[in-house]
Amino acid sequence: MSEKVVKKGNEAICEAAIRAGCRFFSGYPITPQTTATEYLSWRMPEAGGVFVQAESEVSAINMVAGSAMAGTRAMTATSGPGLSLMTETLSVMAGTRLPAVIVNIQRAGAGIGAITGNQSDFYMVTKTLGHGGLTGLVYGPESIQESIDIMYESWDLAEKYRTPVIIMTDGVMGQMMEQVEMPDYKEAPDLSDQPYVAGKRKDGRKKHLIMDSPYFGPMPTQNDNLEYNYAEYEKVYESWEENEVRYEEYMMEDAEYLIVAWGTSARVAKTAIRHLREQGIKVGLFRPITLVPFPKKQLQAIDKNKIKGILTVEMSVPSQFHNEVVHYIDKDIKVEKYRRGGGNMVLDEEIEECVKKML
Amino acid sequence: MSEKVVKKGNEAICEAAIRAGCRFFSGYPITPQTTATEYLSWRMPEAGGVFVQAESEVSAINMVAGSAMAGTRAMTATSGPGLSLMTETLSVMAGTRLPAVIVNIQRAGAGIGAITGNQSDFYMVTKTLGHGGLTGLVYGPESIQESIDIMYESWDLAEKYRTPVIIMTDGVMGQMMEQVEMPDYKEAPDLSDQPYVAGKRKDGRKKHLIMDSPYFGPMPTQNDNLEYNYAEYEKVYESWEENEVRYEEYMMEDAEYLIVAWGTSARVAKTAIRHLREQGIKVGLFRPITLVPFPKKQLQAIDKNKIKGILTVEMSVPSQFHNEVVHYIDKDIKVEKYRRGGGNMVLDEEIEECVKKML
Amino acid sequence: MAKVEIDVNYCKGCGLCFGVCPKNILKASEDVNAKGYNYAEQIDAEKCTACKLCAIMCPDAAISVYK
């Protein structure tokens, strides 16, 4: 039964995973992800699942891949440096088309950087999951509640499309606490017949040979099959742009100015918008929820006759999300940016000031 | 003295490194990079430098970072899966602003994929070098000769900007052989006083504390310094767009149709263009040589009144370079694509056909 | 009575079986198989004792032994 609880973001998203039927977690501690690993170290076994503290992130993601090939709903969580170490295997998983969920609780900067919340892994996950140019579904929730809801749905999508799913939260969302509603427990489906699952072979089933590259296919050579299958994957990705794009339009109907932001930045922007509205300034928010597929068409559709200016808000220096958004906005609309880096939070007061400067 | 020799691409680029003063190489074997590692296993010691076969790509890139912090011109070479494993440290190097050169001899596909030449690591290196959103200079030579020339210059640039430099060749360029001109030997500069170099401390020099994040700076907190310094880096990157963009315009003056391509694809396109010209079709080529900085302005300047259509050519499925180019092209110009994936080569015959279809 | 059957399509002519045969009755053929390998042949078939050593040694499971 769904229930209301006050929970830390990291614990809440992990609890949602368990309720979604996730029964395998492997992770390597990294701030600000640690509370997720710590929570699942007791919660996962309690739920009858497997918790393994891996010796590294490289190992953690490979354990997840192994568990997925056992037909289990498996996940890991990490932060930037760990995600970098996972790219080879993420690419392999995209190539093998393995369903699994990866939570990236973003921190700031390259290398050590700063350990507070940030959105600076945007480009790292939205253009390609490592070498070879394949991708997966990527979500950028704005709140603990939304991260719960997305997590709860994620394996269904992962299994439907046979793809890794990346959920991008950040140190702020992960460490903060607020009241949320937890969904009911649901059962994971029986995946043992899926071609990417080994073992538990039922009578008469042919062997499964699971490889990270499509050596199989209608073509005469391996290269041709690889090419053919990747073109098929691309079609899947394109279908996401039709069917899986999610976004929120907040106070947009009569808006003359628009904020475009995702994740925690969007959440903060909403406060600024309410304050600005109180001052009679007509501002709205366009918020991508899926980062892959990116709501390109929706951004392209923003009407230059209605919108006088756009402000992007993000927690990343150098800019990333801003640079991407600009590609899709009508060239006649002026796009300004407000951003904070280094693990500093964007502030609603500062957003307000930026919008006022645009008037 | 510069000399003409017939050489394999991988050996040629490595020889150019040695002549540029590179005295440290660490690598882990991976097809189609192996001939580079094999060549340097004897050539580097012969030149008085250090060759280490690392236990993995993670280790290889960290050895390079270590050698760079000793003030040595250091490099590694790898292919896609290995490059993925290097991202964490590439990000650290971008954060520490360490000069070094990384050659990515691209192969096809995610995971194992196919081991023949490809251009499918385009997005992996052009948007961010791993987590945190920093970048480095990225070059995409079209031929062995050009890869030699770029390699020869690369540390000068790396040191000038304190940045890693990535040179993107591919399995075709790496394995093929043709005649090239080798430059003279040059001396590496004395870097021992650079703030990113440890050891060999001269009298009175203060200690160097080298970290991958700017804990130093004019600001009161670590977060603020990180933010401040990253904003400074971004300015450096922006300065590249003014000063370091390289591209080639081939038969563009009177062109009515344009091919946009980089690397091996561009080389192949030139043959197609010559053939098309012989048939009276006015085609030209725009070829980015720097992938970071990307020649955005030059693409934006393509005149819709002169150019009737554009064909992008790349060896990557799903499309990558094409998607990026489209962002900068005037919306009134039609942009088509021709590409091969799976390690298949683009062919001049097929390029010709694609251009003719556009007429 | 003993018999050894060598699957010509599996044999790669590596010769590992030659040296382990106590009767020394395995050798490379003059002919090549489809892949171009000089496959193994038994000469003096009567001498075979069905000791199985060749079959155990063969990396390609090309040899069946009958008795």
Place this chain on the structure above:
Amino acid sequence: MAKVEIDVNYCKGCGLCFGVCPKNILKASEDVNAKGYNYAEQIDAEKCTACKLCAIMCPDAAISVYK
């Protein structure tokens, strides 16, 4: 004559020195330093033999010993 000098700004009051003093003359102060730690104090200074054990043990190099 022996003397021990404890740098109040370095001391974190961990107490590792207390237990190793053979004369048992080190203890936590009532006051706290700027960081809020109850730093170490020597009582009965005359008993000190300058054995250096406290200084060797101190992780924060807070103790100097004179003789």
Place this chain on the structure above:
Amino acid sequence: MENTYLLAGFGGQGVQTLGQLLTYAATDAEKYATYLPAYGGEMRGGTSNCTVKISDEPIGSPAARSYNYVVVMNLPSYNAFKGKVKEGGTLFVNSDLITDAQADEGVKLVEVPLMEMAKEAGSPVVTNVVMFGLLCAYAGDIDLDVAKGTMLQKMAHKEKFIPVNTKAFELGVAKGQEAK
């Protein structure tokens, strides 16, 4: 109505628990509430702090540029955060550790002998409960009965802890009402 709190002290002083208590209690009082800790390596040997927001509306950022109520429990916190009070806001200082505290112009200063009060309540470790009572009474965000209930549920796992926590809470409430 949105009230913002910044709570700081050193490790053992329980500021994180205090922040969580405020959040739990405000939620129990059917308000929106967020808690955000500062965390991790950079805190080592330094101060520990967190921010809390309590509001009638959904909360955007769990942090702010400046705060209505800033609590500093030791000297380094005082130095780091005394400038973080909003105009018209209040700075609460632990007067047992911070003497000669001064507030910026337009900021009210409330000096609280926290450790003394905790001792009076019966245990040196309940400084944060004292502060909790004080803040609830002073800011008026949370109904005091609800607050007390939440506090007892979260802090008094064992029956024997009830009296001292109750006392601490009440001492805090009294001080808060007095300082208003």
Place this chain on the structure above:
Amino acid sequence: MENTYLLAGFGGQGVQTLGQLLTYAATDAEKYATYLPAYGGEMRGGTSNCTVKISDEPIGSPAARSYNYVVVMNLPSYNAFKGKVKEGGTLFVNSDLITDAQADEGVKLVEVPLMEMAKEAGSPVVTNVVMFGLLCAYAGDIDLDVAKGTMLQKMAHKEKFIPVNTKAFELGVAKGQEAK
């Protein structure tokens, strides 16, 4: 003028060396030339092949959809590549291993008893030198004296290898001229 070659055989037959020889010799003859091997894991236990282009102009792609000259030295290569000859081009087959070879329409077939010729030259390993001579003479891309010089420089590291390589080259040239 651009001529394209595809050379295929199995591991020990030296097709890579043959491709490189053509490239070196063409370069020595002041032409543009490229060599591109097929390489790596997928070759294991299969065929080995490479492509060569020789031209008066700078060369774009080192590979092509189809080739002027295709050399197949064993049966799997024949099966894989016999369809890769350009119209008007020539298919050279090692008739010692490939019997009943057939070329597509518009393609000329040249059967070469390569192993026999190599034996005649004095060593079974010089099949690739035979083929080198043959291709030089047949295609006419490279001046024969230059070709011979390059070959001797690259293949005859020791004096004692000179006669057999020379013989192999000359047998190849003769066969090439005859087949033209």
Place this chain on the structure above:
Amino acid sequence: MECIYTKSKALSAVPTSFCPGCMHGTAIKLIAEVSEELGIENDLVVVAPIGCAVFMGAFVEFDSFGSPHGRPGATGTGFKRSNPDVPLILYQGDGDCASIGLAETMHAANRGENFTVVMINNQVYGMTGGQAAPTTLPGQKTTTSPAGRAIEGTGYPIRLAELIAELKAPKYVTRQSLHTPKNVLAAKKAIKKALEIQINEGGYSFVELMSACPTNWKIDPKDAPKYMEDVVLKEFPVGDLKG
């Protein structure tokens, strides 16, 4: 006449693509035979990582999955923890297992994961063309040690079985060889013992198999056994190290 030895039914109908004389074939044949003897040919799952091992899946009739180079210790852990009843073999090269994957290998062993590692020690990187491996012998010429492996700078061959035997959790650690019929039979026994432990009592087992890579040794396959006996086994003595 009765057939007393033939290709295991657990081998597929495709000849392997390994080079002539490559003992990867031998090892896979043994695994197939053992699986048949234990009656687990429908249950057994094999991890076949990058390296010449990667081809294995095509040549056997049981389920198999790939793994990024060096990571079977981790993929295997994830798989086995989620499928505790499925017998599992990690079929790895020495480069895979002892170089890039050393951390994954050692940690899986240290955790006492309930699976069996079969490591092919051929002292080179086979698939990529004969570069030096951690197991390369002192003085051995490879494409990245053209003058022979030097102790100075590259150290001594890693004897992984010995290192793993140092750990407490592993139940059975052994090194066997594939260079004579007698050794092949001993190797088969070792694989069987390892699987029996895994299935019956549970626990980690490690079987290192000394093998030939004639292609990259640049040696006639026929001469490999003698070289192994005379040179290789001196550095890598066969026998049980634990259990």
Place this chain on the structure above:
Amino acid sequence: MECIYTKSKALSAVPTSFCPGCMHGTAIKLIAEVSEELGIENDLVVVAPIGCAVFMGAFVEFDSFGSPHGRPGATGTGFKRSNPDVPLILYQGDGDCASIGLAETMHAANRGENFTVVMINNQVYGMTGGQAAPTTLPGQKTTTSPAGRAIEGTGYPIRLAELIAELKAPKYVTRQSLHTPKNVLAAKKAIKKALEIQINEGGYSFVELMSACPTNWKIDPKDAPKYMEDVVLKEFPVGDLKG
């Protein structure tokens, strides 16, 4: 009065930011003292990777550089090979050295790199808040083993010094402790010996130092030495293992 003991001049003028009773401070103090005694305080370079070790650079007067978590074995190799005359210490945590960095650690040791590893074994991940490390004791409670480390599933503590001593190349391998003045002095001697080997004859040395992380052990620093003596050193006996 003569000063017979005071803060080494190789320590900087900043108090460390370690927690009270953290023996990282002790280890750094010893390294500083040894560097002074050997007269190399201007030459010594230290690799200070992520982990509480990362702060070291701020507290010493010699050059230092960071390293990604686990990779000092590699960064150190690159540095030292290019600067063969510069004395080098890799100052690592046990998580860094034995978990994520195990491959880098073992391979550097196996190659016999000419540097000294000083590993702080505090049986937890200190910096990130007390998660289990490979060295965590059986039954020890940590934030990721709240019921105590279980043998089943996580295995036994990794004794890295013993593993490294199994390799041929290392010249000196030892485990020392920092929990009593006597042990501190022995640890100092070990560090000195390691550096002398590095400087005079060249070769790899490994010094494991048993340390306390009172914060994450949730123990009063004063009680740490007794716990170490009674419990920790039983699992990790001190003494020279090689050389």
